[in-house]
Amino acid sequence: MNTDGLDVEDLCLFLEETKEQIEKMEEELLKLENGQEDEESIHCIFRMVHSIKGSSAIMGFEKMTSLSHALENLLAKIREKEMHIDLSVMNISFYAVDLLREMYTNICEGTECNTYIDDILEQINHTLRQDKSHKNAKEEHPSAKEVSSTHKIEIVFDEDVEMKCIKAFQINEILSQIGTISKTTPADFIQVSDENFGDTLVMLFYTEEEDEKIYKQIHSISQLKSVSIKKLQRDTLDKMNEGEKIQENYISKEKSTIRVDINKIDKILNLVGEFITDKENLNQISLHLKKVYKNDVQIHKLLNTLSHINLIGTQLQDIVMSTRMLPLENIFKRFPRMVRDLSLKCNKEIDLIIEGSETEIDRGIIEELVDPITHLLRNAIDHGIEEKHERIQKGKKPIGNLKLSAKSEERHVVITLSDDGCGLDVNKIKRKVLEKGIATEDKLNNLSDKDILYYIFEPGFSTATKVSDISGRGVGLDVVKSNIRQLHGMIDIQTDKGKGTSFIIKLPLTLAISQALIIKEQEYTFALPVYNIIEILRIKNSYTDKRIHKVGEIEIFHWREEAIPLIRVEQYFKIDNLLPTNKASIIIVAVAERKFGFVVNKIVKEQQIVIKSIGDFVGQNKLLGNLEDISGVSILGDGTLAYIMDISSVSRNFNQ
Amino acid sequence: MGILIVDDAVFVRADISRKLKQNDFTVLGEAGDGLEAIEKYQELKPSVVLMDITMPKMDGVTAIKEIKKIDPNAKIIVCSAMGQESFVMKAIQAGAKSYIIKPYKTERLIEEIIKVQLHQ
The missing domain is CATH 1.10.287 (Helix Hairpins)
Structure with a gap:
């Protein structure tokens, strides 16, 4: 692979375009497999592959060219209806898309493309060979070693040509049989009327054929005044791409935006x-x-x-x-493919519905969401949704439903993943918790069913009786919890036995800056993210207030006809009470649909804080040790260090 | 080398037929609609078909598709009126080798016929 001498701008355009094309291909392949679209999808995939082949050839990414060429041959057979789409063709196509993506990533990272493509080329050729009508599959398979070349073809039409767009289309078709057209001027010639066409058609054409063959192909079309074919040298090509009109259709797209380095x-x-x-x-x-x-x-x-x-x-x-x-679409779009692969593996039929993928969230958060959502999806497919026969027995639709949706709510984003599977079995979870020694029976008896559900997020917990390679190693959901916590998010479970489970993830819109309430307990300063706060009440004496009752070890506050458990921040964080005071404020907070109150001594003010993560310093044997319930720190204006309370973690630990 | 002329207008068929014969082409037969065109194609095995698009019973584009099924190597030239780009495009996609826009000069027609026969 050689990218020397290529303009960075060209490379950027190429990468951007290729990425879109790969994604589009995958999307259409999925449609095809679901039987939603047929011909249009095939045409679309074909166009994408065709275009990747052309542009990668120009850029000099030979392996990408070879693979897309081979894939194109396969698709051509399907398009011409000489071959049927079966599972093996689908799998090859998906595999090829994966490899193209791998190459894309390699190019992005500027590393040498090491992708091994001999296998897939062989697979494609094998499939083509099986097809009897295809006698010369091997000849069509391009080897990376072959000399590839790009030609600039200029065709001048006779003056009296009518329907030039069709003439151009014919030339396009006929040349596509022996190579790849990467760019044309006029660009979208099908749309161009005779008056606007001019009399010349320019094409950048990549082929391994001799010039003679190109001439022969073109001359089968009538009413052409002249045809000139120039073999392009690498540097000519670069110059051309810089200046010439041929790129205008790309540039015009970029008019209102500029690309900025994310750094x-x-x-x-x-x-x-x-x-x-x-x-x-x-x-x-x-x-x-x-x-x-x-x-x-x-x-x-x-x-x-x-x-x-x-x-x-x-x-x-x-x-x-x-x-x-x-937009969350950036990560949501990779899930249909995953669900497809997994459901095939599990021998289940599953429909994935995605909603609200246009919802926007900070890019720092978005990438961190891939793992948790992946684990939850896997979990739903592997453990949630039942096998077909079981679903039929239960009187459910044989095809399982998975719904991934997102929406914005004030300062946060809510992502919900629901399945219509068997639901979580509280008794099963209880047995598992005891079996694994995660909690004692006494403790479990004191917990509500809802609290017990949260044990599925504990490390080492797994309800699957047999370990599969999809999920069920008991690591998945633990990761979900820690990742969501890292993002200052909250996760909630709603489950209906036999009917399905929903996981609700609530995330702040952004991680870096947040509005927080600053609280002082003795010499410690805490910050409480405001998006969790429902109400703040001042009380004269927190020990004698009539609205506070003690139920066992827990204090309950009666607030708007609700009984809300209280947490005394001082006691909770084991801060020595040097100056006892009775005056206090109660801050009512909500985590998902759970509410509880913090009893605090002094509320300083509300202000913006810049959150600094302490993730690297927290944990066993790390600098700060096990700092549960603290999600980060912030340096306040006067230089004080404020601990940002992780309310979801507090809520969970408190209940246990 | 024989030609099949497909057009719903008898006058047009007669006109083309006469002009081609004057230029030493063999006209094997004529058809007035798509269905007849398919029948005649199988019966006469012409080397070139001149196909009108708008016709009763079966239109030219459908006829091209059907003929291509019978003989993938069939050489068909579409004869279309002006402004029918979309139909011509469909015909080309259906497998027509070339097109010619009415009204045309005889030389143009001859050029097209020779062209499609020369190139496989």
Whole structure:
């Protein structure tokens, strides 16, 4: 593979386009397999492969060219209805898509393309050979060693040609039999009327055939005044791509946007984060100065300027955040394929419905969601949805339903994965928990069914009786819990025995900056993300208030006809109470649909915090040890370190 | 070398037939619609078919598809009126080797016939 001398811009365009094409191919293959579309999908896949073949040849990615060429031969047979689509053809196609993606990744990372393609080429050829009408499969199989070449073909039509678009189409078809057309001018010639066509058709054509053969093919078409074929050298090609019109259809797409290196955006975000910390710091200093120099004119000017800075800070932050937002489609689109493969493996038929993939979330979060969702999907396919005969016996539809949906809710995104499978069996989970020694029977007896469900997220827990290679090693759901927690998200389970299970993941829109309530307990400062807070109540004496009752070890607060368990932050985090005080505030928070109250001594204020992850320092044998219930830290304006409370973790630990 | 002329207008068929004969081509037969065209094709085995598009009973595009099923190597030239790009496109996709737009000069027709016969 040789990319020397290629313009970076060209490479970017190529990569962007190829990525889209690979994804589109996969999407259409899935449709094809589901029997949703037939001919149009085949044509579409064919076009994608065809175009990848052409552009990769121009870019000099030989393996990609060889593979797409081989795949194209296979698809051509299908398109011409000389071959049927069966499972083996589908599997080969999916495999080829995987390999193309691997090559794409290699190219992206600038590494040598090591993808081994001999096997798949052999598989494709084998399939083609089986087809009797295809006698010369081997000849059509291009080897990476063969000299490949790109030609610039200029065809001038006779003056009196009518329906030039059709003439162009004929030439296109006839040349496609012996090679690949990568670009044409006019670009989308089918749409061009005779008046706008001009009299010349220019094509970039890649073939292994001799010029003579190209001439012969073209001359089977009538009414052509002249045909010129030039073999392009590498550097000519580059120059051409830089300047010539041939690229105009790509460039016009890019008009209103520019591509920016994500590192730059991250850097801007970091700077905005620091700016906000300083801004909060300035606000504090100014409050102090205001008290001291009440009557100074300059102070008022300072305060005015500061309020403007605050405004700008908020806008700046919003804009930078929005540039980091990506639609969930970016990761959702890979799941249909996964579900397809897994359900085949499990011998189950499953329909995956995806909704709300346009919902946007911070790009830092999006990639971290792949693993948890993958595990939950696997779990649903492997353990949730029953086998066909079992479903029929239960009177369910034989095809299982999986629904992955996303929606925005104020400052967070809710992702729900529901299946219509067998549901979670609380008794089974109980038995498993005891069997594995995760909890004692006494403890379990005190827990509600809902709390017991959460044990499936415990390390080492697995309800599957036999270990399969899909899920069932007891690692999957544990990963879900830790990943979602890392993202400051919450996860909730709703299950209906025999009818299905839903996992509800609630995530903040962004990780880096958050609005939080600052709480002080003795010398410790905590930050409580506001999106969890429902209400704040001040009470005179937390020990005598009539709304608080003790039920066993737990204090219950009566709030709006609900009984809410209370957590005294001081006690919970085992902070020595040096200055006892009765005054307190109760902060009602919600995690998914669970509510509880924090009893805190002092609420400082609400402010924006820049979250710094402490993930690398937390855990057994790590710097900070096992810091459960703390999801990160933030440096406040005055330099204090605030611990960001992980409310979902507190809620779980508290209940256990 | 024999030609089959397919057109629903008797006058057009007669006109083409006469012009071709004047230029030493053999006209094997004529058909007035798509169905007849398929029958005549099997019966006469012409080397070139001139096919109109809009015809009763069966249109030209369908007839081309059917003939191509019988003989994948059939050489068919579509004769179309102006402004029927989409039909011509369908005909080409169905397997017509070439097209010619009415009204045309006899030389153009002859050029097309020779062209499709020369190239397999």
